Amino acid sequence: AVALRDVRKVYGRRAAAVTALDGVTLDIDRGTFVAVMGPSGSGKSTLLQCAAGLDRPSAGEVFLDGVDLRRLSENELTMLRRERIGFVFQSFNLVPALSAELNVALPLRLAGRRPRRREVRDVLAAVGLAGRGRHRPAELSGGQQQRVAIARALVTRPAVLFADEPTGALDTRTGRDVLTLLRELVDVDGQTIVMVTHDPVAASYADRVAFLVDGRAAGELLDPDP
Amino acid sequence: AVALRDVRKVYGRRAAAVTALDGVTLDIDRGTFVAVMGPSGSGKSTLLQCAAGLDRPSAGEVFLDGVDLRRLSENELTMLRRERIGFVFQSFNLVPALSAELNVALPLRLAGRRPRRREVRDVLAAVGLAGRGRHRPAELSGGQQQRVAIARALVTRPAVLFADEPTGALDTRTGRDVLTLLRELVDVDGQTIVMVTHDPVAASYADRVAFLVDGRAAGELLDPDP
Ligand SMILES: Nc1ncnc2c1ncn2[C@@H]1O[C@H](COP(=O)(O)OP(=O)(O)OP(=O)(O)O)[C@@H](O)[C@H]1O
Ligand SMILES: Nc1ncnc2c1ncn2[C@@H]1O[C@H](COP(=O)(O)OP(=O)(O)OP(=O)(O)O)[C@@H](O)[C@H]1O
Ligand SMILES: [Mg+2]
């Protein structure tokens, strides 16, 4: 579903240049749940953004369901993302002025679909936020905001879900509810999930763990257990 | 150092009212390291903000080094915070337009002191960010931003440090470096630390863990181990 070939990403220029990705090759098959782990600053968020078409690599290729993202214009890339990708940002990126319900419904509207109240409420209930839909992000706790971001990424039933540390702000039990939901989406609905995480317990829900160190792939673990 | 007496906090009114704290009594002695744990939405951030004078309870009393915070005006509260408190926010709250160095130096300036380049760079190095001081928050990873927020809270050597999930965005090793630093500040400098965390490993660095459930104190653990 997702393939990266020798992807490089450099920020800044000359003396100020920072190499975030230093030649990463990674394959993610459809219907699998892959975790990406590595030290702070090792390039995980950058990797996820390049894989999801939210950022362009400095070099190398990214394929999403066989489509070479470099051949797409910005508009085509935007449409592809809206149709097929869900993204949970490390800092949530919720719209402050909109309620949780409207934040969750937004990707449906952007994809040209008409949100049904039922589907928005169902996904909020699935992350334990039933009854909080009318609240705006500032009126919710950190872990509640994170769960709104997760619900928003899931509501379009995307082919590929990219999740950047989706349980970072959650206590153990709430985190496990979310991970169980993600596992179910893979096992039952055949969804593909790429999840960055620092938490070995979260990684244990995945089929495979890819390690990133200093912007390079540094080994793998199949069928991880905590 | 910090005492809360039957503190209540209600957000909103009438039908929309949400009780974030439902009568919390908690004592934190000087020179101790206390962790606060509990489910997402249980009131931990609210508790920390009331204890640090960043928010006013709906009822109950908060004492900081014997001073009843309700007797202080907004200006007096602000000065007290600048003199004696460091706060690491759950969402960092860095100033986007300022470099990491300037973000870290800001509390010194607000406290009327003149920041020395050495002290700003030392604290950035202590959290593993030597050489990244010139970068702005948007040019740093999630875990790096969190560490800038930690450095900023420590630079004034506050009497009491309040930290809201300070290792949430950090990998295990970086998190341990930060926790070791916090432990040292308590053991060597006699600092008082109140840390909200979801991570049992982080909690194991504390002298004591206080549990919060549905806005109420729900038990304690002395000398926790992971
Ligand atoms: N302005 C507000 N209006 C309404 N409810 C609010 C507001 N601010 C916070 N709350 C609610 O108060 C409760 C406690 O929030 P708080 O942020 O203290 O939780 P928390 O324990 O820090 O959670 P987390 O672990 O997810 O960060 C939550 O149910 C939250 O939704
Ligand atoms: N705009 C930028 N300019 C300069 N450097 C940048 C920029 N954006 C990211 N970086 C750097 O690229 C590297 C990789 O960043 P990235 O956000 O991918 O790390 P990460 O693995 O997600 O870290 P974390 O676990 O802390 O979230 C880091 O060293 C970061 O500081
Ligand atoms: Mg990241």
Ligand SMILES: [Mg+2]
């Ligand atoms: Mg919180």
